[in-house]
Amino acid sequence: MKNSNSLVSKRQQLILQYLKDNETVKIDDLSKKLGVSPITIRRDLQLFEQNGIVEKFYGGAKLISKELDDDPSFNHSTEEYLSLKHSIAKRAAELIEDGDIIFINSSSTALLILEYLEDKHVTVVTNNGKALQISTSPNIDLILTGGEVSRKKLCMVGDYAAQLISKISADKCFLGVSGISANLGISTCVLQETTINSMMLKKCTGSTIILADNSKVGKNHNFLVGEINRISYLVTDSNADEKEIKQIKDKGIKVLTVNASSE
Template sequence: MKKTQSIVSKRRDEILDILKSNNEIKNEELAELLRTSPLTIRRDLQALEESGFVKRHYGGAVLVNSFDDSNVNQLDISMKHEKQKKAIAKYAASLIEDGDTIFINSATTSLLILEYLGDKRVVVVTNNGKSLNSIIGPNVDLVLTGGQVYGRKQSMVGDFATHILSKITASKCFLGVSGIAADSGISTSVLQETLINKEMINHCNGPVYILADNSKIGKHHNFCSGDINDISHLITDSDISLKDSSDFENNGVHVSKVNYIK
């Protein structure tokens, strides 16, 4: 599993390097250059698009921004956030044990957990339709909530999804968020997903982990998904400030600071 993840990560880095030189390229050309299948290239480009690096079009892809001085920095920031998210997800996966039933919401960071579960025997319950395209271990039972599919995020929302969640009790809950603040709890920019997050929190009889890189810390978006008292742990990167970390700890939230490759 670890070797497979390394190969995938290396290939996606190579795609970005190629696009830096060419700005635009066809799927078939990438497949030939990297000696892999067009299907694999499409999956890679989809992942890179979700991370904000590229924009796909019929038969190929382009970089989201051309590389002048102003937006090279923006790409560097995006790549930094991607490294932070992967490190956070990998650490979160290490907390999952054989026999666990876990909730994972529609956030990109929480979805990355699936790639680090290895051979663990785990039941994963999620409203994330993109989980079907994730690399998962042979012993992972993936359960989708069903429901109305919301936009390009492919998250499943609505009464059907919340009804399914109400019938399940998880041993651990892993939620990605748009923002988290010690004085206001967790929030999202998508109204329809607030009830999903709350339902997952309410039907978890173990720790509730919030996965958020430091760019989400201290932020409050439009819709509240849970109070700070609903959260037991925050997993973030090592760039979180001492003040923010202390504020969370003082509110009963244990903070795990994850190092990442800079």
């Protein structure tokens, strides 16, 4: 008998809380604690890995996200959160035109854009190593920056990656960020990614698009990526803070909103 969605959500919330408390989990331990099969735990951890929350290793996983307190997956089911990320990515993909050269950073949400390009001919330049795991259209030319690999997110950083980006002029730039604020701009919690994101903004000749769910809007993190006036569009969801959204719009930024559950 299959579990109901509510039971699945509760189990995933328990796993996430256990990760938050212990940082490392073992599949066999969780299987015994939660009374489900190891296969079920593996599937949950696989989903968390796709969302950039954990890094799997043989027999378990370790926490890599620094932002679980602000992560919507603590307030909604993981399925709802993943659906929200897809909705944001799909809406952002509508801004891409046939023949565009685009930058995509290490964001798991921004990377989902690759699934919604349909039959458009697009050149994608990214430092996100997980791009190799996505089945893309033959019309997409994929360029990886190379560089030092950050194992936490399987992204490429450092001088080599930055130098390659500096030699390319992109038509559009799609960045997922840790925070976006009308007053302080866009920011990240990962120092090594600051240079890459900033270089993508600098080398974009057209629209710059920020993908950020409601938990990122109005938030500021340690490392500044760019000023708010460097942004053309914000793609977010309907649960984003209305006051902050108004302030962002007042800065001349176009805000595209997808529907989100308010539960």
